Amino acid sequence: MKKSILVIEDDLALNDAFSTVLKKEGFTVFSVFNGQEALELLRYDKVDLILLDIIMPVMDGTEFLRRFKAKSQTIPIIVFSNLDSQNNVAEIYALGASHYMLKAWASPKELVKIVKRTLNSQNN
Amino acid sequence: MLLSYLVAMNQHRNNQQRAEASLTSGIAYLEQTLFRRMSSYAEILRSGASLARISGAMDRKQWHDFIQDLDVQNRYPGTRAFAYAAYVPEAQLSKHEQEIRSSGDEDYNVTPIGSRELYVPVTFAELAEPSESDQTFGFDLYTDPERRAALIAARDSGEIVATDPIVLQGDLDKADKPAAVTIYYPVFSGENKPENEAERRARIRGFTFAALRVSDLIVGLFGQEALNNPAAGLQLQAITADNERKEIYSSPSFNRLKTQEGVHIRTVPLTVHSKTWEATVVIASSASSSFAQNPWVLFFGGFVISILVAALLFMLMINRLIRTMASEEIKVQQAKEELLSLASHQLRTPASGVKQYLGMVLQGYSGRISKQQKEILDKAYSANERQLEIIDQLLYVAQADAGQIRLEKKSHNFTKLVEEVVAGYEDEAASKKINLSFRRAKPLEIKADPRFVRMIVENLISNAIKYSYPGGSVNVVLEKQGNRIFLRVKDKGVGIAKVQHDRLFQKFSRIDNELSREAGGSGLGLFLAQELAVAHGGSIKVSSEAGAGAVFALQLPVFTKKPIYNKGKRRGV
Numbered sequence: 001m002k003k004s005i006l007v008i009e010d011d012l013a014l015n016d017a018f019s020t021v022l023k024k025e026g027f028t029v030f031s032v033f034n035g036q037e038a039l040e041l042l043r044y045d046k047v048d049l050i051l052l053d054i055i056m057p058v059m060d061g062t063e064f065l066r067r068f069k070a071k072s073q074t075i076p077i078i079v080f081s082n083l084d085s086q087n088n089v090a091e092i093y094a095l096g097a098s099h100y101m102l103k104a105w106a107s108p109k110e111l112v113k114i115v116k117r118t119l120n121s122q123n124n
Numbered sequence: 125m126l127l128s129y130l131v132a133m134n135q136h137r138n139n140q141q142r143a144e145a146s147l148t149s150g151i152a153y154l155e156q157t158l159f160r161r162m163s164s165y166a167e168i169l170r171s172g173a174s175l176a177r178i179s180g181a182m183d184r185k186q187w188h189d190f191i192q193d194l195d196v197q198n199r200y201p202g203t204r205a206f207a208y209a210a211y212v213p214e215a216q217l218s219k220h221e222q223e224i225r226s227s228g229d230e231d232y233n234v235t236p237i238g239s240r241e242l243y244v245p246v247t248f249a250e251l252a253e254p255s256e257s258d259q260t261f262g263f264d265l266y267t268d269p270e271r272r273a274a275l276i277a278a279r280d281s282g283e284i285v286a287t288d289p290i291v292l293q294g295d296l297d298k299a300d301k302p303a304a305v306t307i308y309y310p311v312f313s314g315e316n317k318p319e320n321e322a323e324r325r326a327r328i329r330g331f332t333f334a335a336l337r338v339s340d341l342i343v344g345l346f347g348q349e350a351l352n353n354p355a356a357g358l359q360l361q362a363i364t365a366d367n368e369r370k371e372i373y374s375s376p377s378f379n380r381l382k383t384q385e386g387v388h389i390r391t392v393p394l395t396v397h398s399k400t401w402e403a404t405v406v407i408a409s410s411a412s413s414s415f416a417q418n419p420w421v422l423f424f425g426g427f428v429i430s431i432l433v434a435a436l437l438f439m440l441m442i443n444r445l446i447r448t449m450a451s452e453e454i455k456v457q458q459a460k461e462e463l464l465s466l467a468s469h470q471l472r473t474p475a476s477g478v479k480q481y482l483g484m485v486l487q488g489y490s491g492r493i494s495k496q497q498k499e500i501l502d503k504a505y506s507a508n509e510r511q512l513e514i515i516d517q518l519l520y521v522a523q524a525d526a527g528q529i530r531l532e533k534k535s536h537n538f539t540k541l542v543e544e545v546v547a548g549y550e551d552e553a554a555s556k557k558i559n560l561s562f563r564r565a566k567p568l569e570i571k572a573d574p575r576f577v578r579m580i581v582e583n584l585i586s587n588a589i590k591y592s593y594p595g596g597s598v599n600v601v602l603e604k605q606g607n608r609i610f611l612r613v614k615d616k617g618v619g620i621a622k623v624q625h626d627r628l629f630q631k632f633s634r635i636d637n638e639l640s641r642e643a644g645g646s647g648l649g650l651f652l653a654q655e656l657a658v659a660h661g662g663s664i665k666v667s668s669e670a671g672a673g674a675v676f677a678l679q680l681p682v683f684t685k686k687p688i689y690n691k692g693k694r695r696g697v
Binding site for chain 2: 014107113
């Protein structure tokens with residue numbers, strides 16, 4: 001069965017790029033542009049993986065994580081962001097992120113690799 | 125300053141004028157006071173003469189009462205003696221002596237004893253110092269040349285005559301013989317005043333006189349306190365019969381002031397009962413004015429004030445200038461930081477986008493591409509990587525400048541961290557057919573910011589992989605030496621020429637070699653990796669030769685704290 005991935009990324013081009021690649025890899029992709037939209041979508045749809053950008057308007061990634069965790073959901077989350085966000089990486093992991101990725105440096109292949117690896121470990 | 129100068133000059137002129145005025149008035153006062161006293165003496169002597177004439181045979185008691193009534197001590201302080209001397213030709217000497225002896229003074233003798241034509245012995249006297257009676261009574265004034273001259277002049281003129289400076293009998297035995305003066309008034313027998321010299325000589329009976337130490341007189345007239353004034357001085361000199369000047373008084377400050385600079389000095393003649401004295405008065409010009417009127421004070425004060433004001437204004441100006449400059453600088457700095465941060469952020473997103481799209485094409489997500497196409501796209505991809513690297517560095521620099529990079533040091537297991545990073549690169553190494561190995565080490569605790577040390581390790585390992593040839597190997601060795609941890613990443617790749625070593629660690633630098641176009645990288649240059657290492661108190665060193673691979677050694681201090689509790693054993697609190 002096709003796995004579904006939720007892409008949460010506010011930049012149009014990147015959002016589109018990630019979605020395109022993942023679709024080509026055979027995943028079902030839902031894409032939203034901020035944490036608020038993500039929470040709403042997750043009320044009705046189930047996904048197997050979340051790709052989460054940290055810096056977003058309306059509700060940023062960290063806030064989303066908190067709320068998401070509060071709902072005690074167990075979907076694996078790959079967080080990607082950059083050095084400059086004043087992230088507390090530890091907090092992000094504590095909030096349940098499976099992987100923390102540097103956005104700017106993941107080529108499509110690498111992204112796909114991590115996605116697949118995460119899904120596989122989830123299955124085990 | 126100019127103002128204070130002018131004011132000072134004006135004040136100086138005022139001071140000068142005032143000093144001159146003081147001098148004039150001081151001298152006038154001196155003259156008047158002296159004149160008044162001398163007049164008083166004259167009156168007293170005249171009254172005494174009248175008494176002597178009227179009472180015929182005067183006795184001591186009469187003289188005493190007369191003088192007592194005058195309240196001499198209080199009203200004429202400084203007078204040494206008021207006395208009467210009889211004019212005794214030799215023929216009448218013994219009669220004279222007997223008369224005086226029988227009137228109560230049994231020891232009366234005319235001294236010096238000897239035969240002379242004429243004697244003028246002190247017959248009655250009221251003395252300021254009664255202890256001097258012995259020397260005084262009976263002393264023949266005529267034997268002393270200065271007194272004689274005055275006596276003769278008084279007799280012949282019928283007027284009061286003052287002596288030249290003499291030493292009083294009572295002071296003869298003193299070391300410092302104070303200058304004194306006696307003033308004589310002739311007493312004639314008969315009723316009317318004699319009209320000529322011959323008559324006077326015939327009718328002369330005696331003299332009333334006042335004896336005074338000049339210093340006592342002056343002190344009595346003006347008071348010692350006034351005379352002690354350090355800024356004013358008085359000197360009296362008598363002009364003798366020989367036309368010599370003899371000092372008879374000088375106030376304590378006189379000699380010092382006389383030779384001082386900027387003093388006002390004046391000499392005036394004073395007539396003292398037929399004699400001429402010279403009074404010299406000296407005033408220090410600032411003495412006549414208060415401190416606030418001293419021109420030097422004014423000038424200096426004005427000078428100082430003007431300097432202070434100037435300095436204050438200057439400081440205020442400079443302060444304003446600095447503050448403006450500083451705020452300008454801060455504004456510029458802030459603008460710079462904002463621009464840098466903004467630009468980097470804004471640049472990064474589209475640059476990431478380019479990476480994704482180029483990557484998609486290169487990595488097969490848009491169908492086959494020709495070799496030619498791949499070549500070209502590879503270059504584009506590589507250039508984009510470079511972009512992203514630089515943007516990262518810019519952002520780091522901006523953050524560091526703004527003080528936003530804060531190391532959050534935590535004690536953590538460095539070995540585990542290295543293991544994780546190595547694991548993360550396994551796939552990439554495998555895809556390049558590079559053998560990546562990590563020599564297992566025991567857990568090593570370090571106190572560092574895990575985010576940043578991770579990045580350093582990632583940078584070193586990714587570089588090693590990037591610059592290795594396919595089929596090569598990358599070895600990671602971790603060990604602890606003393607207080608330091610060493611992580612050595614060794615590759616057998618393209619290497620770096622010795623001359624390039626310095627450039628390696630510079631900002632935005634990239635050594636161009638055949639492998640540097642490859643994809644990959646952790647987003648930090650060696651520059652940043654080294655910065656972070658140094659920020660932890662460590663360093664990154666390279667040893668490499670061109671074509672002979674490289675060893676990058678990261679050194680970090682341990683900074684671990686010994687645990688207080690050691691496996692259940694308490695080691696003290």
